[in-house]
Amino acid sequence: MSTGTTKYAVLPTRFGHRPVTTATTPHVQLDQYAPRPLQNELWSLMVGLRGVTSGRSGISFPQTRALHLDPQIARGPEDAFMSGTEFAHLHGDGSGSLHVALPPARAAEAIRTGWAEEHPVVTMGLGPETWVMLYGPRNDTGLGVVWQLVQDSHAFACG
Template identity: 25%
Template sequence: MFTETHLHMLIATLALLLPTLTALYIHKDYRAFLSLGPGGTPATPLGYLKIKLLSLICLRDPLRPIAIPPHFRPQKGYFTPASLPTRKGTKPLIRGIAPQRQQTQKSGQAVYGCLVAKIKGLAADPGNRLLERTSCFEKHSSGLFTSVPITRTCGGEICHAHPSDGSMHMTLHPADANLLIEMGWGERHPLARGGWCRKFVPREFMLVYAPRDEAEVEVVAKVIAAGIWWVSGVDVNGDAEGPRRKSADVAAIGEEMEGKECWACRVNGCGGNQVEKLTSEA
């Protein structure tokens, strides 16, 4: 028989166990947050609390396509449907919000070095109007920026790579982002849901999975080219001579969005942090 005495004993036991179990869970979860390494959020208890609060409003399905309203211009992105092959294998395990990191299927050091060489090669070509500096979003790694931004991102940032795993964050035209999801090469950032969350990242902010071999580096290089086109209108695969092709439609999007968005650099500040270089060991 379950008596009133038993009920009191159960309540007393729960009163003793719940705080201990809660403390153990928070400790383990905080350690997992710290294990992601440096990123856009300070690795402090206050930073952890901020991320836990943001987790309440983040995307529940990062593989859900981005809606493209009929009035959106341009409707088509950089890619055609046949531009990207299907990524082989299963989806990697992703953890975190800011920082967000890939836990499995990471790039090896040689493969990451090949990716870095591709990025630096793009930046070295003056026709591409690119430069490398501290990422506005990540704040602890180098980012690739355009000197002629026409689509609003954080200071003209196009992408940044994560030396710890080989993955990348970048902003893409929504049609290109959707193709990336469909072909298995990436997913939406948890805060890339638009609306109020635009003060943290653009709605088109994506995590691109780490390349696992040199063939996948070539695919990721195509994705970087799409990001450059979206942020600057410059086609790095355009004519070798003369100015690179620019998109008037993309420029119109930048004018339409002017003054309507608030990126991480305006909220948290840019620069002034120790930078984890692109050339750091994977």
């Protein structure tokens, strides 16, 4: 696994309490849904990332929209991906939450600052510590932070 020396912008602490989520799979956010316009804006940004093709997720519900990285540039470690070259997906349940793979230190920071939580497969010892759920953004500040974390996930997948 790559330890990397990438410098990241420091994440602000998320305001308010964490959303309620399920503790098992399927892992879903149950409250504090992101407004639909913010979800649409985030998705528009996500599909504009270099080398990305959108499609169905290999590990989530059919309505989930996934980002698949072109195999030619998918040079990240194995734990930068959730299925094949899928490194992130936006849930189709209306919550605006996402699952992404982040470098371990960045995943820990996102959790510590309140923007994310470990995927249940991590807590069960069945998946890498890189897999997290990002909570749906509630406002423009949240959109900026979540977008930054998606870009970090993309960079991790690119190697």
